[in-house]
Amino acid sequence: MTPMGWRVASRGLAGAILIGLLGCTTTQQTPASQAAKPPALASTAAGDAAASRPVVGLRRLTESQYRNTIADIFGDDIQVRGRFEQIQRPDQGLVAVGASGSAISAAGFEQYEQMGRGVAAQVLDPAHRTLFLPCAPRDPARADADCARAFFQKIGRYVFRRPLSANELTFYVQVAERATEPTGDFHTGLSLGLSAMLSSPRFLYRMERAEAGARELDAWSKASRLSYLLWNTTPDEALLDASGRGDLDTPQGLAREVDRLLASPRLENGLRAFFTDFMLLDRTQSVAKDPVVYPRFDQLVVKDLSEQTLRTLADLLLVQERPYPEVFTAQRTFLTRRLGVIYDVPVSSPTGWEAYEFDAGDDRAGLLGQAGFLALYSHEGRSSPTLRGKAIREVLLCQPVPPPPGNVDFSGFNDSGSVVLKTARERLNRHNTDPVCAGCHRITDPLGLPLERFDSTGAFRNNENGAKIDVSGTYEGQALEGASGMGLRLSKSRSPTDCVSRRLAEYATGREQEHGLPTAWVAALQERFAADGFRYRALLRDIATSPEFGAAPALPGLKTAAMGTSQGVRQ
Amino acid sequence: MTFAALPRRALPLLAAAAALVGGVGWMAFAKDSPRQPAPDGSYGFLVTGVVPAIYKGTEKGDCPDGRAHSTLEAYLATQTPAERIRLQKPENALELEKKYKVDFVTDDLGHDICRQPEAFDRAPARIAGGRTSFGMDLDGGDSANTCAHGEFQSPTGETGVDNQFYRVVGCTNWWRGAVGGPPGEAGEGWRMRWATGDSRAVVVLRGVDDWRNDDHVEFVLATSKDPAPVGADGKVIAGGSLRMTDNPRWRNSGTGRIRDGVLVTNPMEVAIYMRMGTDSEIRIRHARFRLKILPNGELDGMVAGYQKPREALAKMLAGSVISTDIQLECAALYKAAHVYADGDRDPQTGKCTTLSTAFEFFAKPAYVFEHDGTLIATRQSRTVRTASQ
Structure with a gap:
């Protein structure tokens, strides 16, 4: 293969993708140059049926889902290198919901195309190809349609999370054939075909389909929903088989698969993905503090913030199977040495994590005493009862707080070094003499002020500017004291x-x-x-x-939820 | 697990399934902490600095005879006035450089003036002849085990201060710094070794009943297995967790007492790891610690004792680079160190074998574990967190 040959092949691939993106439909047209040739490809009845069903929902894979999917299909030694275009989080909503309406920009697609090409090249390099190729080409320097078909038929089922249709199979075999010609290498041809597959919306999006007029998603779509919900990855062999057998269309068969997935250690991946989304834990990675004020808080601490919360949740909810309200009262957590410095507790392991149990009566109990929550909802140089209270309301209680008016005077409150108004409570009281501000602060501050014994990094303190900190607060009309008091009240609330x-x-x-x-x-x-x-x-x-989980969404104005019939869906 | 290549990659799944069937907990991280409470009255500290204490007063007062010669000055002093003038002409710069940077610091047998200073017959370096120095009165005026030496007065007025190491190096540019400038680079180098975790040690105080006055406490100084945690500002931070070494050589125990918030130990032998030129440890004989216990729980003070000349000058005896780049005339310092040695008199020869010395000593509160992970000391001045405070 000459460099020029590679460039030609690459352009051919880009063309193939463009055809897939812009021109091809589920009833794939054979490219004009190949029209005279008989397709000579075996049709897969299940794939034809699956691909012909209307698309009723699209959900873009998140970065973690993409990475998990590639690792599960091809092995965790296959590197994914590239930048993922962010999925926008709806206001006070989940990224998972944003993924349902998330487009990919041209620049974002370029990244996906590059990542797909990188993955495909690794999969078909000499060290890996024998794991995935069910056959050997008759001549490695020439196209071999039969071997290519066998490869794409096998791999396509995992990549598209359903069997390929005959037309899809033909398309990818032809991409590989056309790429083999200029490169003179069968495996390079396959690699380019696979890279086109990994750049397809059918891979990058979970395409949810249903029979025209049906109320339920088809079995393949249900399998994807189940797998990404419970394991945050693509369906495994057993789940795909169950889909193919129609098991997921019966309550018993569905329950059997759900129970299998729930019993797996991989359930932790699903829990991590959900709570990262629900509690906005991905944002802890960008938390920064003023190093002059908080020298103990550095990037090593930042790295551990979300992991601590996720380990605590996985242990509490999956290993110990404790009730969810204990998230707010649990004394057991996990620490690294660097977090131990913030928490001011001994940690024996020089590397890694170890379990730690705070004493009964310690104000650290529960999620509200964790540095991840406390540091995320603080300013760089000072704590913020308002941000913390707002986060409790909006994130943990699903109770939106109105935005502040545009003309608020924060000057009095921002003077955290005030010698007159020494504590945040005193400064907020002054600020709240303005009735315009007081309305919202009444919603947020009684929940955030009890956490004031934790500074902007989550480290404990008894005083602010030399004044003793008052940590009284109220929740649902009940008085409470400190973070542990707040956690206790939350644990008793619905x-x-x-x-x-x-x-x-x-x-x-x-x-x-x-x-x-x-x-x-x-x-x-x-x-x-x-x-x-x-x-x-x-x-x-x-x-x-639940039937509602596998239900096809009722799309207004479409009798058959007909997004993506042969007119609509593109490769 | 890789579905597409199931035969090879099904193994993890099978293993996981087997683990579940076998009832093995699957969360790899669910390792329990030992969590033994530290013995009552045991407090841990992370040493943040052990740095030779070099006093810098007035130039005239501290170095009345002038600075110690640099290597170049020492070489030129061996030449006739005419030759000195010739060699210092610009056109002879290369010749001069070869003579003082090569010929003057190595001998015909290949000895290096810093690695083998005893092979060179040089006059003792100029010493610090002032009256003031940091340090402690180590001998109490007892001459039975010492040799005659001048004593200093400390900047705070303590008399009888023994610090012959300062006397030897106190007028070198490397230690004293430029005239009118900041202290020399040598001390900064020591500080950096602690700040970067290159040197690491912990202190454990046992049996502390009263931080103001306690007649008997145990004092342990040991090398740490773990580096000091460094904060976002680049400084070592308090409150970290560290393990003591299991090497008995670098675990030093002694006793002491607390008087008016100052911890003073009885003489003890000290050896802790520190990469130091030709040596890999600091060794201080008959060491006494005098440490003020600060309100924030930190220790701030001094350790004084005796070191053999090679131990005291270890950093300077690393190789000829010291003589050529840093311009320390190693053989002259080495000679002075022997001439002014004041401790551990050899009964056979009647000569003293060690130099009195003093180090600044700093430590911050920390949690200290045994090498096996058992918590043995909690940190001083920890804030107690309870909901009802």
Whole structure:
């Protein structure tokens, strides 16, 4: 292969993708140059049927889903190198919901194309190709349609999360053939075909399909929903087989697969993905503090913030199977040496994580005492009862707080070194003499002020500017004291459990209540969550086995939810 | 797991399934901390600096005979006035450089003036002849085990201060710094070794009943297995967790007492790891610590004791680069160190074998573990967190 040959092949690939993106439909047209040739490719009846169903929903893979999917299909030694275009988070919503309406810009697509090409090149390099190729080409310097077909048929089922249609198979075999000609290398041809497959919307989006007029998603779409909800990755062999057999269309078969996925260690991946989205933990990676004020808080601490919360949640909800409200009161957590410095506790392991249990009566109990939450909802140089209270309301209780008016005078409050108004409470009291401000602060501050014994980094303090900190607050009309008091009140309230069950339903379906998620279903989930003792695994099972989870969305104005018939869907 | 290549990659799944069947907990991170409470009255500290204490007063007062010669000055002093003038002409710069940077610092047998200073017969370096120095009265005026030496007065007025190491190096540019300028680079180098974790040690105080006055406390100074945690501002931070070494050579124990918030130990032998030129440890004989216990829980003070000339000058005896780049005339300093040695008199020869010395000593509160992970000391001045405060 000459460099020029490679460039030709690359252009050919780009063309193939463009054809796929812009021109081809589910009933794939054979390119004109090949029209005279007989397709000579075996049709897969299941693939034809699956590909012909109308698309009723599109959900873009998140970065973690993309990475997990590539690792599961091809092995975790295959590197994914590139920058992922962000999926926009809806206002006070989940990225999972944003993914349902997320387009890819030209620049973003370029990145996907580059990543796909990199993955394909690794998969078909001499060190890996024998793992994936079910055959050897008759001549490695020439195209071999039979071997290419066998490869794409096998790999395509994992990449598209369903069997390929005959036309899709023909298309990718032809891409590989055309790329083999100028490069003179069968494997390079395959690599370019695979790279086109990895750049297809059918891979980058979870395309949810349903029979025309049907109320339920097809089995392949249900399998993807299940797998990405519970494992945050692509369906495994057993789940694809179950889809092919129609098991997911029966309550018993569906329950069997749900229980299998729930029993797997990989459930932790699903929990991590949901809580990262629900609690906005991805944002902790960009937390920064003033190094002069907080020298203990550096990038090593930042790196551990979300991981601590996720380990705590996985341990509490999956290993110990404790009720969700204990998220706000649990004394057991996990620490690294660097977090130990912030928490001011001993950590014996020089590297890695170890379990740590705070004493009974310690104000550190629960999520509200974790540095991730406390540091994320603070300013660079000072804590913020208002940001913390707002986060409790909006993130943990699903209760939106109105934005501040545009003409607020913050000057008095921002003077955190004031010798007169020494504590945040005193400064907020002064600020709230303005009735325009007081309205919202009454909603947020009583929840944030009890956390004031934790500074902007989450480190403990008793005084601010030499004055003793008052950590009294109220929640749902009840007086409370300190972070542990706040956590205790939250643990006895229905609002946090109703919030998490609502968010999990939204996460599972990619829809919000305001946009078609059945309110009655969410209410029923909330009740059953309570009846099940607020066990997270039970809530997941309830959602995943509900008819509403596998329901095709009713799209207004479309009798058959006909996005993506032969007129609409592009490769 | 890779579905597309199931035969090879199904193994992790099978293993996971087997683990589940076998009832093995699958969360790899669920390792429990030992969490033994530290013994009552045991407090840990992270050493943040052990740096030779070099007093810098007035130039005339501290170095009345002038600065110690640099290597170049020492070489030129061996030449006739006419030859000195010739060699210092610009056109002879290369010749001069070869003579003082090569010929003058190595001998015919290949000895290096810094690595083998005893092979060179040089006059003792000019010493610090002033009256003031940091340090402690180590001998109490007892001459039985010492040799005759001048004593200093400390800047705070303490008399009888023994610090012959300062006397030897106190007028070198490397230690004293330029005239009118900041202290020399040598001290900064020591400080950097602690700041970067290149040197690491912990202190454990056992049996502390009262931070103001306690008649008996145990004092342990040991090398740490772990580097000091460094904050976003590049400085070592308090509150970290560190393990003591399991090497008995670098675990030093002694006893002491606290008087008016100042910890004073009885003489003890000290050796802790520190990469130091030709040596890899600081060794201080008959060491006494005098450390003020600050309100924030830090220790700030001094350790004084005796070092053999090679131990004291270890950093300077690393090689000829010291003589050529830093311009320390190693053999002259080495000679002076022997001439002014004041401790550990050899009963056979009647000559003293060690130099009195003093180091600044700083430590911050820290959690200290045994090398096996058992918590043995909690940190001083920890804020207690309870919901009802």
